[in-house]
C-alpha cells in the first residue's frame with residue numbers, strides 16, 4: 001500500500017459549454033449555456049445514468065467527454081490525467097469510446113463488418129495490420145456475434161446484431177469508459193434486454209465504466225449504479241440509483257419519476273405534472289431555472305439560485321433543502 005488515493009476514472013471539473021447563437025439574421029449573437037458548470041466524479045465500474053428532458057444538455061455533455069466538442073471552460077480528466085489539451089484530444093482520450101443510439105445510421109452501409117469494426121485500429125495504427133482480423137474476430141466472439149459476419153454488410157444483420165457490431169467497434173480499442181447514448185431505444189423491445197444484459201456482462205468481464213444516457217428510466221433503474229438528473233445545463237440531483245428511485249429530493253426528479261412510475265394502461269405515459277413547456281435556454285428563468293414549472297416553488301425560488309447541497313444522500317440543488 002502506498003497510501004495514494006486512486007483518482008476517479010472520469011472526472012469533470014466545473015465544465016461549461018456555451019454556444020453563441022443568432023435568433024435572426026440581423027439579431028446579435030447571444031450565449032446559450034448548454035452545459036452550465038458541471039462537476040462529476042465517476043469511479044471504476046460505475047454505471048452513471050444521465051437523465052433529463054430533450055434539450056437539457058445530455059448530448060453536449062457526452063460530446064465533450066468524447067472530445068467531439070471542446071469545453072468552453074473547465075476540465076475533463078481520465079484516471080487523473082487531462083483528457084484534452086488546447087482543444088484537442090490527448091492520448092488518454094482513446095480510453096473513452098461511444099455507442100450511439102441508432103445502429104442503422106451509425107454503421108456505414110457500404111463497408112463490411114470487418115472493415116467497420118477494424119476502422120479504429122486502422123485510424124490509430126494500433127498493432128500489426130496482420131493482427132487486425134484476429135482482433136476483430138476476438139471482439140466478435142466477445143459481443144456474441146458469429147465470426148462469419150466479418151464479411152457481411154450491415155443490411156444483412158438484424159437490429160440487435162447491428163448494435164452488437166457498434167459495441168464491438170467501441171470495444172476494439174480496449175477503452176475503460178464507454179458512453180452509451182440511448183443504446184437500446186432504436187431496438188425492438190424483445191432485443192433491448194439482450195443488449196442491456198450484454199452491456200452488463202461486458203462491464204463485469206472487461207472492467208468497464210459506463211455513462212448511460214437514456215430517456216427510459218426503467219433502463220436506468222435496471223442497470224445504473226448512480227443517476228445524475230440534468231435540467232437546463234446543470235445537474236440538479238445526483239445520487240445512487242436505489243436512493244433516487246426510493247426518495248428523490250428534487251421536485252424535477254419527482255416529476256420525471258412520476259411520469260414512468262404511474263403508467264396508466266392504454267393511456268401511455270401520464271402527465272408528469274411539469275405543466276408548461278421546457279424554457280428557452282437563451283433566456284432562462286431567474287433564480288432556480290426550474291421554478292416556473294415547480295409545484296413546490298416558494299419565496300426564494302424565483303429570485304435566488306438554489307444552494308448546492310452535498311450530503312450523505314448525494315447532491316441536490318434546491319431551496320427546499322437549504
Ligand SMILES: Nc1ncnc2c1ncn2[C@@H]1O[C@H](COP(=O)(O)OP(=O)(O)OP(=O)(O)O)[C@@H](O)[C@H]1O
Pocket residue numbers: 019021032033034052053054055056057058059060061281
Ligand atoms: N452545435 C450547437 N449549436 C447551438 N446550440 C446547440 C448546439 N448543440 C446543442 N445546442 C443547444 O444546446 C442545448 C442542449 O442540447 P443537447 O443536444 O445537448 O440536449 P439533449 O439533452 O442531449 O437533448 P436530446 O435528448 O434531444 O438529444 C439545446 O438548447 C440545443 O439547442
